[in-house]
Amino acid sequence: MVRKWAGRAFLVYILYVAVMYWYIFHGADTAIPEALRGTAADPATFLNAREMKLSEEYSGLRNFIFFVSTPFEWLLYFFILLFGISRVFENSALAVSRRKVIQTGIYLFWLSIISYLVLFPISFIGYRLSKNYHISTQSFTSWMKDGIIDFWVNFGMMFIIVSVLYWLMRKSVKKWWLYAWMLSIPFTLFLMFVQPVLIDPLYNEFYPLKNKELETEILSLATQAEIPAEHVYEVNMAEKTNSLNAYVTGIGSNSRIVLWDTTLNKLKEDEILFIMAHEMAHYVEKHIYFGIAGYLGMTLIGLWLTSKIMNYIIKRWGHLLKVDSVASISSLPLFLLITAMLLFASSPLSNVVSRYEETRADRYAIEMTGDKESAITTFQELTRAGLSQVNPPLLVKWLRYSHPTMLERISTIEKADTKGD
Numbered sequence: 001m002v003r004k005w006a007g008r009a010f011l012v013y014i015l016y017v018a019v020m021y022w023y024i025f026h027g028a029d030t031a032i033p034e035a036l037r038g039t040a041a042d043p044a045t046f047l048n049a050r051e052m053k054l055s056e057e058y059s060g061l062r063n064f065i066f067f068v069s070t071p072f073e074w075l076l077y078f079f080i081l082l083f084g085i086s087r088v089f090e091n092s093a094l095a096v097s098r099r100k101v102i103q104t105g106i107y108l109f110w111l112s113i114i115s116y117l118v119l120f121p122i123s124f125i126g127y128r129l130s131k132n133y134h135i136s137t138q139s140f141t142s143w144m145k146d147g148i149i150d151f152w153v154n155f156g157m158m159f160i161i162v163s164v165l166y167w168l169m170r171k172s173v174k175k176w177w178l179y180a181w182m183l184s185i186p187f188t189l190f191l192m193f194v195q196p197v198l199i200d201p202l203y204n205e206f207y208p209l210k211n212k213e214l215e216t217e218i219l220s221l222a223t224q225a226e227i228p229a230e231h232v233y234e235v236n237m238a239e240k241t242n243s244l245n246a247y248v249t250g251i252g253s254n255s256r257i258v259l260w261d262t263t264l265n266k267l268k269e270d271e272i273l274f275i276m277a278h279e280m281a282h283y284v285e286k287h288i289y290f291g292i293a294g295y296l297g298m299t300l301i302g303l304w305l306t307s308k309i310m311n312y313i314i315k316r317w318g319h320l321l322k323v324d325s326v327a328s329i330s331s332l333p334l335f336l337l338i339t340a341m342l343l344f345a346s347s348p349l350s351n352v353v354s355r356y357e358e359t360r361a362d363r364y365a366i367e368m369t370g371d372k373e374s375a376i377t378t379f380q381e382l383t384r385a386g387l388s389q390v391n392p393p394l395l396v397k398w399l400r401y402s403h404p405t406m407l408e409r410i411s412t413i414e415k416a417d418t419k420g421d
Contacts (some may be wrong), residue, residue, distance in 0.1 A: 001320060002082055009082075013075055020067040024060050028393030032407070041410035043390045046380040047150060051387075059389035063396050065129070070121045076118050077337040081321040082329075085114070090330040104163045107329050112155050123147070130241075133387060138240040140209045149202050157191075161331060169327040176326075177303040188292065189251065190357060196250035196258075200235075209259065214269060218276045221300075222369065223361045225280045232276070238265065243386045246275045248282050251292075255283070261310055267381060270374040276364050281364035287357045294353060298346055306338045347399050354402040363371045366416050375413045379406055 025168065032042050038044070043052050080086050094105035127143050130136035160399075164183060191199075209215040237245070237260040244263040248255040252255050253287045257279050259329060263272065282288060310326050313334065318324060320344045323331045366375055383406050391399075391407045404412070 005209045005266050005320065006082055007077065009075060009078055009221050013071060016071060017068055021064060022267060023395065024064050024067070026391060028395070029058055030056070030389065030391050030393060032391055036407065036411055037410065040380070040414055041186045041390065041407050042384065044295055047384060051384060054133060055383070055389060056400040058129070058135070058387040061129055062390070063389075063400065065122065066400060069119070070340075072122065073115075073119060074337055074340060076115065077333040077340075078115070078335050080111070080333045081323065081337075082324045086111075087322040090328065093273045093329070099168070101163055103328060104166060105159055105304075107332070108155065108159055108162055110242075111332065112158070113150065116151055135239065135387060136241055142240065146203055150374075153199060153202065157198075161187075162329075165323065165326060165330055165335075166332075173292070173327065177307040181296075181300045185296060188296065192251045192252050193293070196254050196256045200249070204235045204237065204240075206233050206235050206256075206258070210298060211264065214264075214272065217273060221273060221277055222257075224368065225277075225284050227280055227283050231256075234264065236261050238262050244330070244382055246279055248279050248288065251288060254369070262385070266385060267378060268374070270369075270371055271378040271381070274369050274371060274378050275373045277365035277368040281361035282357070284364065285357070285360060287361070290357070291354075294350070298350070302339060302346070305342060306335060309338050310334060344399070351398065351400075351402050352371070355404050357411070358403045359409075362413065363416065366413060372413055372416060376410055379410050379413070382406070 025046065032044075036042055037044075041280075043055065047055065079368065090103075092110065093103040096106055097103055103168045127138075129141075131138075138146075148266060165176070165180055168179050189379045196206075209218070217231050219230075224230075233256050235258055237243075241260075242262060243260075244266060245260045246263055247258055249258060257276065259272070259275075263275065267275070307326075310331065313321070314323050314326060314331065321334065323334060325331070362375070366372060369375070382388065387394075388406055390405065392405060397405060403409075
């Protein structure tokens with residue numbers, strides 16, 4: 001029976017990979033609409049032939065890796081259950097200590113190790129791909145260092161989450177999902193508060209913007225937007241990537257506007273000011289807080305669905321998956337499998353909301369700066385630096401794009417009215 005289920009799962013995965021390969025490299029339409037050819041949104045107007053070719057190649061390969069790796073992780077969790085590996089980890093933990101918290105730590109360590117090792121080849125392929133296309137400038141040693149930091153940061157957070165989660169499952173079989181959600185609210189807010197000062201500096205060095213004249217210009221924009229900002233932060237990303245980025249992170253007194261040094265090195269001042277106005281829009285329109293509220297709402301629904309699905313699966317197939325009850329730590333791969341699938345299924349909705357907020361932020365930045373030309377050249381340079389696909393396949397847009405496509409952003413800006421018009 002185990003081999004039969006494993007064979008079926010593997011066959012479904014192989015068929016899925018074949019379908020996605022055909023869709024991404026042969027079936028999807030990524031051509032520029034006739035009405036937009038020759039406009040500023042047409043990559044032929046701002047990329048040379050080699051850049052256009054590399055953009056299509058790199059984007060296609062990156063999208064394919066995403067669609068292959070996502071269900072591969074689901075398959076891993078399923079096989080860990082099906083072949084009794086999860087039960088072995090649980091028995092190993094039980095043999096070491098009677099204390100639940102120690103058992104959880106031991107079990108989670110073994111699960112984390114096997115997940116890291118099995119998924120490592122896909123991560124490495126992604127790293128080599130970005131190196132080959134000159135997106136990444138990071139050495140293998142530096143990349144491995146970030147990976148190890150990732151492992152321990154994720155392990156630490158998962159240890160806290162899983163310990164509390166399974167304690168709740170043992171205390172309340174029916175309502176654990178609700179209590180878990182209630183506790184997730186302060187935990188989420190705490191993580192967002194400490195991330196800029198505790199977590200992010202583990203990976204990169206952050207410091208106030210070195211260009212004080214530019215900082216004065218940016219803070220002047222912040223004053224116009226009634227944002228209580230004292231500093232703009234710069235982060236040294238040039239040793240890791242050629243891509244450009246800027247973002248808002250944190251909440252409360254720890255909120256920060258951050259610029260990658262690659263952005264500072266490759267964009268003109270007016271272009272940087274447009275990006276800063278865009279990031280300020282997220283603060284002005286309270287997108288961060290709307291995002292937190294949306295995340296917590298989706299978490300509530302997700303935990304409730306996970307509870308129902310776990311109960312059903314364990315009741316019907318628990319003997320096959322070697323899981324006796326929801327509250328058994330050996331059910332963790334099932335919990336991770338279900339939540340990962342629900343998160344993937346909900347991504348089109350969350351991406352739609354995010355794309356709407358990004359469109360609003362673009363509009364706000366244009367109104368604040370009145371500079372359509374800098375907005376357009378900014379997005380063109382972002383496309384060039386990241387080898388982004390201007391018009392990605394529809395399925396890729398639904399499942400991967402939290403921002404509007406470059407085609408949409410540039411064409412919308414061309415049509416926008418500004419103060420200077």
